[in-house]
Amino acid sequence: MAVRSLLIRSPTKRAVPPSEEIAIDHAGGALPVTFLRSARARRVSLRVDSARRRILLTAPLRMPFAVAVRFAETQAGWIAARLKRLPPRRPFGDGAEVPFFGVPHRIRHQPEARGTVWLEGAEIHVAGHAEHLARRLRDWLMAEVRQRAAPLAHAKAERIERTVKRISVRDSRTRWGSCGPDGGLSFSWRLVFAPPEVLDYLVAHEVAHLVHKNHGPRFWALTERLCDGPMAVPRAWLRANGEALLQYGA
Ligand SMILES: [Zn+2]
Numbered sequence: 001m002a003v004r005s006l007l008i009r010s011p012t013k014r015a016v017p018p019s020e021e022i023a024i025d026h027a028g029g030a031l032p033v034t035f036l037r038s039a040r041a042r043r044v045s046l047r048v049d050s051a052r053r054r055i056l057l058t059a060p061l062r063m064p065f066a067v068a069v070r071f072a073e074t075q076a077g078w079i080a081a082r083l084k085r086l087p088p089r090r091p092f093g094d095g096a097e098v099p100f101f102g103v104p105h106r107i108r109h110q111p112e113a114r115g116t117v118w119l120e121g122a123e124i125h126v127a128g129h130a131e132h133l134a135r136r137l138r139d140w141l142m143a144e145v146r147q148r149a150a151p152l153a154h155a156k157a158e159r160i161e162r163t164v165k166r167i168s169v170r171d172s173r174t175r176w177g178s179c180g181p182d183g184g185l186s187f188s189w190r191l192v193f194a195p196p197e198v199l200d201y202l203v204a205h206e207v208a209h210l211v212h213k214n215h216g217p218r219f220w221a222l223t224e225r226l227c228d229g230p231m232a233v234p235r236a237w238l239r240a241n242g243e244a245l246l247q248y249g250a
Contacts, residue, residue: 022057022069026076031083033057033072035065044071048082050243051173053089055079087244092134098248100124100141101148102195109133116140138249142169142189148196149187149203156207156226164207173246176238177202179209190245194237201227201234 023030033046034054041060044067049056059068072079090096094109106123113127117140126133126140146169153164166184177187185206191199204226212219224231 022072024069024072024076024079026080031055031076031079033079035059035068037061044068046072046075046079048086050086051246053086053247055082087247090244090248092137092249094130094133098124099193100144101192101199107133107137134249138171138189141192141249142171145169145187145189145192145199148199149185149191152200152203153185153207156204157210159226160207160211160222162207162210164210176242177206179206179213183210190248193245193248194241195234197227197229198234198237200229201231201238204228204231 020035022033022035024033025031032054034049034056036056036058037060038058039061041058044057044059044063047056047058057068057072059065090098092098092107094107096107097104098107099105100119104122105119108120108123108125109130110125110127111130113125115127117124117126117136119125124137126137128136146167149169150167153167157164163183164185165182168184168186169189170186172178172186172188175188176191177185179185185203187199187202187206191202201223204223207226208219208223211222227234
């Protein structure tokens with residue numbers, strides 16, 4: 001859930017308080033924790049939001065703040081361990097290494113060059129001012145995902161006599177792909193960092209949703225059939241590396 005959505009207040013609806021950054025004492029230091037209230041929460045809980053590199057403490061609307069904090073304090077060891085285990089951030093910049101469909105590439109900033117972004121061997125060159133590098137590169141990577149996903153999606157849909165209405169590439173941190181009610185498919189641009197079989201699997205997955213709007217056995221059988229290789233490989237890869245993909249360009 002996006003925190004931003006919690007900040008939009010409507011006078012007719014019950015206002016949900018925005019998130020709040022708090023500190024939990026631990027071993028002579030302080031651990032950063034994001035405190036949230038949720039109308040759906042039945043009890044207080046802690047979870048890792050690796051996409052935004054934070055620990056969420058979620059409490060029911062009416063639970064006293066002090067009770068929630070006391071709970072977090074009893075879990076301080078767990079919080080400290082999980083903060084330490086977050087994958088490192090991988091910002092875009094000159095000299096940084098990023099995988100391009102699974103193959104390591106070095107980013108080269110070319111401030112004097114004309115043009116935008118281009119590939120040269122195992123390097124990705126980015127023209128223009130340094131302050132625009134990250135956005136330019138991201139836009140280019142998004143276009144690359146779209147360029148690869150579109151023919152894959154149309155070919156797979158054709159195999160099952162369906163049509164894909166629209167393909168979009170988004171900056172989603174919560175899902176790798178989705179299939180809208182209108183038959184439009186969308187994919188996370190961060191799939192550009194994963195090996196090609198991962199994008200192939202995601203496309204197969206969303207195309208299979210054109211037939212089955214669920215994750216039942218028939219859905220999985222169809223997804224498997226639409227994949228280029230064994231589906232278990234990219235699924236295992238995503239489980240192991242998904243958190244790390246979210247750290248690029250962040
Ligand atoms: Zn699905």
